Amino acid sequence: MPSTAPPLRAEFSLCVSIPSLADLRAAVVADDWATVEAYFDFLDHEDDRAVAAGVIDSISSSTRFLERTAAAQPRSALARTLLARRYITTGWSIRSSYRAEHVSHEQFQQFHAWLRRAEQLLIDVCAEHPAYALAWASRLTTARGLQLGLSEARRRYDRLSEHHPHHITAQSSLLQQLCPKWGGSWEEAHGFVRACLESAPPGSHAGRLVAEVHMERWLADAGDGHSGYLRSAVVRDEILAAAAQSVQHPDYRPGFDWVGDHNQLAGALSLGGHHREAAPFFRTLGNKASEWPWGYAGDKEVQFLKHRKTALAKG
Incomplete structure (x- = not known):
């Protein structure tokens, strides 16, 4: 056991546990796309890129920044994918984590509208960049939310795994789809x-x-x-x-x-x-x-x- 007692508080922020993620977060808050893009270019593993994208997902103020960036750089796969992920996060926050029977019709309508906006961005990215892991992994989440079924989710996972066979974020996402609560x-x-x-x-x-x-x-x-x-x-x-x-x-x-x-x-x-x-x-x-x-x-x-x-x- 450690020689000293462990701290009495738990640290849930990845930006504290992994300090470089704090720099990424600061760049997003500062609308500094050059630093954000350089950060993702520096990462050499798709699992790390997925975690870094998750940090941006949680920054509600990033939506406008990413919309402006995607408009200014319409061919940027990263900008469009990060924006799509923000739309997914927004939609899922409206749906909530409750079981479907506890989600209202209006909530589902708004949820699906946000996911469809994200899906269109991701379709284009995947068509232009068939090996782009961050976009394919995100499309597993939209497939589940839009209730596209197990076959479509499997198809998307298979496309991703052709290039990235051990992508842990995608595997966790498909596992959710395969559980009985999502039709598996x-x-x-x-x-x-x-x-x-x-x-x-x-x-x-x-x-x-x-x-x-x-x-x-x-x-x-x-x-x-x-x-x-x-x-x-x-x-x-x-x-x-x-x-x-x-x-x-x-x-x-x-x-x-x-x-x-x-x-x-x-x-x-x-x-x-x-x-x-x-x-x-x-x-x-x-x-x-x-x-x-x-x-x-x-x-x-x-x-x-x-x-x-x-x-x-x-x-």
């Missing part, structure tokens, strides 16, 4: 995760998908208050085996995804009562948390700190 089945969801893990090179990010699919089943098991599913020894062992192939493998490349990787694994284990097994992931994290999976269980900071304290005491 647990058999399809688990099968996809197994295929991703088996085909990925040692040390990839794919291990987190095992935690994610088990978390989704836990959430769907609402009848008994989620009490049983994650406690299974079989589930625990699958998560630990996946971690051994990914974040605990010597070839693991942390990149910008490392905070999310360790939080997903720590969350799935500790929410299932496997506190000792979760301890190594909490030690790596320190106070660095992510909204998910902790937000699934209640107040995200309370949940992270509570489970970290228990895990470190037991492991």
Whole structure:
């Protein structure tokens, strides 16, 4: 265990956990497109580019900036894709994260309108740049939101994976589509995760998908208050085996995804009562948390700190 007690507060901002992302955020707020473009050009891994784009997604004031940039540079794949992602984020905030039966007709209309605006931008980018991962991954989200079905989502994922076969953001997105709540089945969801893990090179990010699919089943098991599913020894062992192939493998490349990787694994284990097994992931994290999976269980900071304290005491 660390020689000093871990901080009493959790840090959820990736811009703090990964300082260079703070520079990207500052450039967006300052309407500095040259710096934004140079930042993405500097990144040499598509997984990192997806995380960086996610930071911009959360900046509500970026919409006008990206609209002006896309208008001034109509051939910029990056500007159009980032703008499309802002439209997706705007639409999804209107829809909310509630189940469909709790979303009004007016909300759905506005949600779909924003997604259609994003989809048109992304269609053009993908037609001009067939290997552009950021756009194809975003089209998995629009496919799900516009209810285009499993076949179309699979087609889009296949187009992306032709060029980027282990894109973790796209894999997480398709996994959502394959869950029963979006028209899939647990058999399809688990099968996809197994295929991703088996085909990925040692040390990839794919291990987190095992935690994610088990978390989704836990959430769907609402009848008994989620009490049983994650406690299974079989589930625990699958998560630990996946971690051994990914974040605990010597070839693991942390990149910008490392905070999310360790939080997903720590969350799935500790929410299932496997506190000792979760301890190594909490030690790596320190106070660095992510909204998910902790937000699934209640107040995200309370949940992270509570489970970290228990895990470190037991492991």
